[in-house]
Amino acid sequence: MAIPHEHGGNVFAVARNLGLAPERIIDFSASINPLGMAPGVREALTQSLDRLLHYPDKGAAELKQALAAYHGVDPAEIAVANGSTELIHLLPRTFPGRKALVVAPAFAEYALALERAGWQIDYFTLSPDVDFALDPAALGERLKAGYDMLFLCNPGNPAGNLLPLQDVTRVIDLCRESGTFLVLDEAFMDFCEEESAKHLVRGNPRAVLLRSMTKFFGIPGLRLGYAIAAAETVAQIVAQQDPWNVNTAAQVAGIASLADEGYCVRTRSYIDEERARLAAALAEIPGLQVFSGRANYLLVRILRQGVSARQLREALLAKGILIRDCGNFQGLDASFFRVAVRLEGEDDLLLRALVEALR
Template structure:
């Protein structure tokens, strides 16, 4: 039976069900920068208001120049998308093949994109027993069975595990030897940018790196993502994109976000410290196991008998708090849920609410 393709962050639908305004909900189900948008984004959007009278820049030229400067690459190594999800759905149609391997647990859109493209999807399941660590040797052996495309997210979503750059290099080599096109999704790598494998991937002959600007830069409502790869790979992707796929507001917000270097540093410092504090508070609650993570979210397993993540989600929803039930992720059972790292006082409120639910 196919796994349902669901997502977190459905605040509008939940608010309607509860008869509340979306602002009244505390959303831990979507992993968005708790510090909000970068300074200067609001002003840049306001100043660009009159630009909405015109079509967007079809080539997103200014945004690509800003991204190229940010990453130290050339503009022709970048394709900009309406969120990285647009690019995920393009890839199985742009590049030929029939069998794909997805490292799991994983973002559900990989499988949906492959399914829509007529691909066969298999999974390389990581184990919670060793905190979802990935063995390059085991993955290489599996690729030897004949896969045309590999999807892997780093840090993992929802597990939060990190594949070190040295291991990513081994995966690149394994894909080259096996003739497998590599899709490395770094949607959350901004929170540990020094671990990005962008220089490895953008020079590899059959590979693409996906990045998202919605999580780290806090603009999910604008939908903005991009791909880094060799110019010929980018050209193949761009040839299949719809015209004006990225609107003017998203382009303006992206450029302003990339210029906010102090905001980037402050975000990483805050998340690094608060994630450790939050994880410790959660781990102190009986009935919960918290997995180590490198991004702005934590995967948690319920060890107490008699409660599922779905039941916990509903109990917390009654308190106006949303968490991500992970039971529809390949490789996870009914006891896993994911929570975003938010502001300290909000995280403390979730800990208290969890304690109350488990005490009831």
């Protein structure tokens, strides 16, 4: 049976259904930096308004230079996009194949992109009973069945688990040995940048690393993402992209975000501290199991019989709090939900609402 393609962050639709202003809802369903945009982004956008009289820089040259400096790669190894979702949908249409393997639970757009391109999809499902650990040897055996493309997200979404770099290195080697094109989605890796595999894929023509500026840099409304890959692979991707795919405001915001090193340091420090506090508090609520994570969200399982994540979501919505029901993720059931790490006061509101709802 097909898994429904749903997402968190649908705060506008939820607000309309409730007859509320979006600002009245505390959105824990979308994992966006609670500190907001980098301070210089607003000013940079204001100063760039006159640029909107012109077409965007088609090649996003200045943004590519900024990204290359940020990651220590060559600009020719970067393809920028209208969010990393553009790239997710582009890759199955750009690189030949018919059979794909998705490491699950996973972002629903992988399957949707593959379906639209006519690919057959299989899943390599990780178990919550072992904290969603990946066994490279078992994956290697599965790849022997003959897969043209593998989708892997690290840190996992929605699990939040961080695969050790040595395991990711082994996956890269396994894909090379089996002739499988690897799509490694690091949409949340900015929160633990030191664990990135970016320097392992840039010389591999059969691998692409995806990154997003939505989550860490707090600009989801501008839609900005990019890929890091070998220069020849990037050239193939760019050849398939629509012209002017990244607007001027997104380019300006991206450059300003990358320039603020202090913002990056503050974000990582705050998320690490608040995530640990929120996880400990959630674990103290009877009937909940919290999974460890390294991103800006936590996956939680309801252990109490007769209570589903959907029911809990509806109960919290009555209090203006929106969580992510994870029952539609491949490999998860109706007992799982995800919450973003937000500001301390907002997290405290969530905790109190959960205690009341689970009495």
